[in-house]
Amino acid sequence: MHKKSLLALSVAVAAALGLTACSGGSSNAGAGGGDGKTLTLAATTNEKPALDAVVAKFKEQNPGVDVKYTTSALDQYQTTTRTQLSSGTAPDVVFVWPGDGNPMATRVVGKAGFLEDLSSQSWANSFPAGIKPVTQYNGKTYSASVTFSGIGAVYNMTAMTQAGLTPPTTWSGLLQFCSAAKVKGKTAFELGAQTNWVTQLIPYALTPTLVYGPNPNFPQDMTDKKATFSDSKWTDALNKYVEMQKAGCFQANPLGTDYNASLAAVAKGDALSVVQVNSAVAAISTQAPKGTELNMLPVPASDNAADTRMAGAAGSTYGVNAHAKNKDLAIKFVNFLEGPDGMNLYAQTNKALPAVPNDSFKVDPALSTLQQYQKGGKTDAFMDQNWPNARVQQTLFQVVQDLLAGKTDANGALKQMDTAYTSGS
Amino acid sequence: MSTADSQSLAVAEAAAPVPPVSRSTRKFTARRIGTVPWWFVVPALVFFLFVVLWPSVQGAAYAFTNWDGLSATKDFVGLAQFERLLKDPGGVGAVVHTLLIAVAITVVQNLIGLLLALGVHSKIKSRNILRVALFTPAVITPVATGYLWKYLMTPDGAINQLLGFFGLGALQHDWLGDADIALWSIVATVVWQFAGYSMVIFLAGLQGVPEDVLEASRIDGAGPFRRFWYVVRPELAPAITINLMLSIIGGLKLFDQVWVMTSGGPGTSTDTMSTLIYKNAFQFGDFSYGIAMALVLTAFVAILSTAQYKLLGKQGGTK
Structure with a gap:
């Protein structure tokens, strides 16, 4: 072949390759079709059982409509969805976290202009006071919370009965419970601290009683720079965490135990309880012998049982992509989730409570105490929902592991969190 | 042609004296050897530029900004x-x-x-x-x-x-x-x-x-x-x-x-x-x-x- 022809062919092939790469990107951007009948949705893996149920119900109520949804692990979900949003290829409906403090939180994504303003929807003003603020950014509603989640000690009541023990209601009682469990050859509170996010659950369970109940303005005080972690009762919370470790409340190697292993220990009855979010009730049930009774109760942090509060907050939350191909259908789906049918079905399947309490919801007996605390206003939002950046929560994960490893103390740990709080936007 | 014939022909060709290569032929061969291979490299090179080098350079530029990975805005912040x-x-x-x-x-x-x-x-x-x-x-x-x-x-x-x-x-x-x-x-x-x-x-x-x-x-x-x-x-x-x-x-x-x-x-x-x-x-x-x-x-x-x-x-x- 002539030299010039060869050059022309080479350039043509190369250009074709380049153009093919470009057109591949734009065809992905059209995922979902924009035909008004195919809705696309993405969420984390934990939401799959509930999505299976509500999507089937939604399709039943809307013949001819198809819903394509994908679920992925938390890390992967955050990475992928942020990239999709910024490149214009995100699904119509996206799972978001309430409030702030997370790369895919409502305020983070809403502030960047990727969430549709849902303020005009009928449900936007019906959320309880503890949930409404975390669905908003700058006074506008950008997300729809479907469930209410809580953090508490999930007890294997069958194993407790066999051991002749009852759940503690005071801090002193908790330490005695740890000793008594040890005598019976059981772990009082199994701790899967190798899994990063598990490390935060005990401080989250203790601080409503120690910090946020006595001073409900604490998050605002921190925003206004009138309060810091290290100069607050957070110090007591972390010291009590260490005290629990020294009292033998946890198994021998909490830093070598992950989330799954911790639930398995409770399901088998080797451990009597685990401090977890309510979704653990379902996860333990599936592994435990048939007939095992579970109960989720508050973790006491003071010697006055009446003061005890729980961490409870908006759980599964969805937003509509501001650049959705099927925006009307996306809003219709979110409205369905916010209706009693969708919300109750979702909460029932996910072993959670509905974001808006209603009488038609049949609560799982294991979560009845959480529901009482929700209705009684004795819950405080998950702390990270009011933190200004994701670095604070990640720092908490790290310092708690250092604390359990004896590499730092409560004050040193909280000073690191203060630095993280002021470092980000 | 039998196998024996072809073998003897090959041996004869191998043993035959090689005609002297003229200066111009040598030059032409050298030029061909020196120039032909890069044509083959062009498609791979352009593919590499599109798929690896260009996105990498574009990505590297973000190191000199304050982009959060999501917002539409970003400012140049130098080092x-x-x-x-x-x-x-x-x-x-x-x-x-x-x-x-x-x-x-x-x-x-x-x-x-x-x-x-x-x-x-x-x-x-x-x-x-x-x-x-x-x-x-x-x-x-x-x-x-x-x-x-x-x-x-x-x-x-x-x-x-x-x-x-x-x-x-x-x-x-x-x-x-x-x-x-x-x-x-x-x-x-x-x-x-x-x-x-x-x-x-x-x-x-x-x-x-x-x-x-x-x-x-x-x-x-x-x-x-x-x-x-x-x-x-x-x-x-x-x-x-x-x-x-x-x-x-x-x-x-x-x-x-x-x-x-x-x-x-x-x-x-x-x-x-x-x-x-x-x-x-x-x-x-x-x-x-x-x-x-x-x-x-x-x-x-x-x-x-x-x-x-x-x-x-x-x-x-x-x-």
Whole structure:
């Protein structure tokens, strides 16, 4: 072949390759079709059982409509969805976290202009006071919370009965419970601290009683720079965490135990309880012998049982992509989730409570105490929902592991969190 | 034409005197040889430019901005992200861990790989089975290996059970939960996976060692160590260079096993530059800072591997 022809062919092939790469990107951007009948949705893996149920119900109520949804692990979900949003290829409906403090939180994504303003929807003003603020950014509603989640000690009541023990209601009682469990050859509170996010659950369970109940303005005080972690009762919370470790409340190697292993220990009855979010009730049930009774109760942090509060907050939350191909259908789906049918079905399947309490919801007996605390206003939002950046929560994960490893103390740990709080936007 | 005829014709052609090549023909041939190959490279080169180089350069530019990975707005901040890296105690710790991992993996993996290669480069009957068995871990994905060893290294896992079974209870450990040894547990996992890979490269080098030279040295009275040092080692120099480069680059970039086994914990005891890049870019929403760290890691890998290549080249390792 002539030299010039060869050059022309080479350039043509190369250009074709380049153009093919470009057109591949734009065809992905059209995922979902924009035909008004195919809705696309993405969420984390934990939401799959509930999505299976509500999507089937939604399709039943809307013949001819198809819903394509994908679920992925938390890390992967955050990475992928942020990239999709910024490149214009995100699904119509996206799972978001309430409030702030997370790369895919409502305020983070809403502030960047990727969430549709849902303020005009009928449900936007019906959320309880503890949930409404975390669905908003700058006074506008950008997300729809479907469930209410809580953090508490999930007890294997069958194993407790066999051991002749009852759940503690005071801090002193908790330490005695740890000793008594040890005598019976059981772990009082199994701790899967190798899994990063598990490390935060005990401080989250203790601080409503120690910090946020006595001073409900604490998050605002921190925003206004009138309060810091290290100069607050957070110090007591972390010291009590260490005290629990020294009292033998946890198994021998909490830093070598992950989330799954911790639930398995409770399901088998080797451990009597685990401090977890309510979704653990379902996860333990599936592994435990048939007939095992579970109960989720508050973790006491003071010697006055009446003061005890729980961490409870908006759980599964969805937003509509501001650049959705099927925006009307996306809003219709979110409205369905916010209706009693969708919300109750979702909460029932996910072993959670509905974001808006209603009488038609049949609560799982294991979560009845959480529901009482929700209705009684004795819950405080998950702390990270009011933190200004994701670095604070990640720092908490790290310092708690250092604390359990004896590499730092409560004050040193909280000073690191203060630095993280002021470092980000 | 019969086979015999064609053979005799070939022999005759080979034996025939070669006509003298004129100066102009030589020039033409040289020009053709010198010019033709780059045409073939063009499609691959343009593909590389579109798919690798251009996106990389575009991505690298974000290191000089304050983009969070999501917002439509970004400001040029010059070298501010690199200055942050110098002041970040987590960043310094991650650099130290990365270097420790890279050095440990390079030394231990290659030492074990070399010993394995010497072991299976023998006349034993099961050598082919052993070669396959020892190489097998290298074909497993690092993520799968990470999960496998994470499971084996749990406090109640197979390793501690085996130690207990053999009466070595004193050696039982929380392999990934103890901040003082978690890093070395990860190194052990990587070495287990890739020692067989190094072995295969050494084995290829060993098969190039002339048998007659070895025999001569044996007759001259050289023992096994002297034979290895003075005859085998110089012949293995290129294999050593390749292995050292691959393992040091792999060690510096290590991410999968660390992420799966410890996610950088307990605390920050196993954080490497790669895990910190991931955390900053995707978990903290600090994308441009993550990119700045990635650029530093790239420079780090380039400088170290080039220096190592030059150093070993001087000793005949790049022939």
